[in-house]
Amino acid sequence: MMWNHSGHLEAFLGVPCAGGILHTLNLRLHAHEIAAIANHARDRFLIIDDVLLPIYEKFREIANFERVIVAPYGCGSVPHGFLNYEELLAKAGDDFVYPDLDENEGAAMCFTSGTTGNSKGVIYSHRAIVLHSFAEGLVDTFGVGQHDTVLAISPMFHANAWGVPYTCTMVGARLVLPGPNVDAESILDLIVQERVTMACGVPTVWIGVLDALERNPGRWKVTETVRIASGGTAPPLSLIRGLDRYGLRIIHLWGMTETTPLATTGRLKRHMLEWPEEKQYEVRAKQGWPAPFVELRVMRPEGEAPWDGETPGELEVRGPWVAGNYYESPDQAHRWTEDGWFRTGDVATMDAEGYVKIVDRAKDLVKSGGEWISSVDLENTLMGHPAVKEACVVGVPHPKWQERPLAVVVLKDGAQVSGDELRAFLGKSFAKWQLPDAVVFVEAIPRTSVGKFKKIALREQFADWKWE
Numbered sequence: 002m003m004w005n006h007s008g009h010l011e012a013f014l015g016v017p018c019a020g021g022i023l024h025t026l027n028l029r030l031h032a033h034e035i036a037a038i039a040n041h042a043r044d045r046f047l048i049i050d051d052v053l054l055p056i057y058e059k060f061r062e063i064a065n066f067e068r069v070i071v072a073p074y075g076c077g078s079v080p081h082g083f084l085n086y087e088e089l090l091a092k093a094g095d096d097f098v099y100p101d102l103d104e105n106e107g108a109a110m111c112f113t114s115g116t117t118g119n120s121k122g123v124i125y126s127h128r129a130i131v132l133h134s135f136a137e138g139l140v141d142t143f144g145v146g147q148h149d150t151v152l153a154i155s156p157m158f159h160a161n162a163w164g165v166p167y168t169c170t171m172v173g174a175r176l177v178l179p180g181p182n183v184d185a186e187s188i189l190d191l192i193v194q195e196r197v198t199m200a201c202g203v204p205t206v207w208i209g210v211l212d213a214l215e216r217n218p219g220r221w222k223v224t225e226t227v228r229i230a231s232g233g234t235a236p237p238l239s240l241i242r243g244l245d246r247y248g249l250r251i252i253h254l255w256g257m258t259e260t261t262p263l264a265t266t267g268r269l270k271r272h273m274l275e276w277p278e279e280k281q282y283e284v285r286a287k288q289g290w291p292a293p294f295v296e297l298r299v300m301r302p303e304g305e306a307p308w309d310g311e312t313p314g315e316l317e318v319r320g321p322w323v324a325g326n327y328y329e330s331p332d333q334a335h336r337w338t339e340d341g342w343f344r345t346g347d348v349a350t351m352d353a354e355g356y357v358k359i360v361d362r363a364k365d366l367v368k369s370g371g372e373w374i375s376s377v378d379l380e381n382t383l384m385g386h387p388a389v390k391e392a393c394v395v396g397v398p399h400p401k402w403q404e405r406p407l408a409v410v411v412l413k414d415g416a417q418v419s420g421d422e423l424r425a426f427l428g429k430s431f432a433k434w435q436l437p438d439a440v441v442f443v444e445a446i447p448r449t450s451v452g453k454f455k456k457i458a459l460r461e462q463f464a465d466w467k468w469e
């Protein structure tokens with residue numbers, strides 16, 4: 002249970018090489034959830050940052066660790082009763098014999114971030130991590146090489162910071178770990194000071210970064226283009242376009258904790274470089290095509306959906322770094338087909354070029370009078386309005402239509418716009434029945450533990466909404 006820093010990286014490598022399984026704990030969860038997850042995984046040793054001990058105090062009574070080892074990087078001292086991580090390392094001899102491990106043994110473990118419900122655990126084998134690292138080195142995915150300086154903003158407990166620490170170690174790239182300082186300004190300072198060439202993080206991080214760049218003209222000078230791996234939710238097209246202006250080029254990826262996580266990237270194909278700019282942006286906003294060895298298909302009750310970019314179905318995925326089950330959760334076996342395809346719960350389309358577009362999570366689609374409305378398309382279009390900083394659309398119960406879309410909007414500093422103006426703006430791209438029936442302005446949209454918009458919280462907040 003640590004922030005992103007060098008001690009955590011040592012654990013990423015040392016624990017699996019010693020024959021253990023590294024289970025990264027999500028420090029942003031409720032203390033009781035952390036304990037429940039650690040107990041479910043039967044974690045034996047806890048390595049924890051000194052600054053996180055107050056969280057540990059909240060769950061120490063219900064957790065079952067044999068030993069608690071404290072990394073003294075924040076306050077520099079370790080309270081009585083705990084082991085000191087640095088002292089243990091200093092005392093260790095150099096006669097440790099590394100076990101000869103089978104590549105199919107577990108190396109690491111993560112729980113899903115729990116956006117739509119309870120977190121579920123996934124174990125990554127050594128084989129999966131090694132193959133996944135190879136894939137992230139490919140030019141058509143992240144293209145990480147020894148010349149790179151990579152800033153891992155995604156927490157190391159969120160799908161292993163998307164595998165980036167392993168990939169960087171494998172290829173010899175320079176890895177920059179920001180510790181707890183992941184606000185937009187600190188990120189931009191690091192990008193400039195460390196001459197970062199690639200960074201990874203969820204779109205809400207990049208929305209904040211773009212906002213900071215726009216509010217402070219000339220403060221950060223990015224001299225070489227930085228590749229920005231953005232995944233976890235779909236980045237609005239306006240964000241991709243906006244960051245391009247500052248030399249931050251989004252590589253869109255789709256993945257899941259269950260897929261280690263890289264499964265697709267939305268890179269342009271060679272012949273698309275000739276296409277008009279507008280069309281290129283449309284492609285880059287899609288989730289893209291699968292990395293080598295990853296198979297994808299969009300399934301409907303009657304079989305595979307046609308590759309027409311229109312017919313939606315459930316996205317299924319299969320491959321050497323796609324989990325084959327959830328840790329000790331037999332009730333979840335239905336998520337896999339008999340021949341090993343994982344049912345993602347994401348609704349998607351596939352176009353003639355083989356690019357996947359995520360329409361929505363099945364649970365987030367707004368079910369209105371027998372029709373489905375994509376919350377993602379609405380919110381990403383709203384975020385293209387010059388007055389809007391953040392927008393989130395959720396389905397709210399409706400007496401006649403079952404659900405209707407409600408838009409929750411955060412405006413940019415000093416900006417003003419009415420709900421009707423925003424609805425008229427959306428009306429240029431959507432049919433009338435798809436438009437949110439209400440627009441609510443708020444100071445902030447709640448986030449999940451990994452920085453996604455927390456739609457569950459908004460649905461609860463507006464469950465009793467009185468439609469006019």
Ligand code: ADP
Nearest residue numbers: 113114115116232233234235254255256257258
């Ligand atoms: P959780 O499901 O709890 O959020 P993960 O962090 O593993 O846990 O999230 C995986 C899910 O995130 C995917 O199933 C998908 O719904 C969403 N996701 C990931 N990348 C993208 C993307 N590029 N565009 C849209 N949705 C994405």
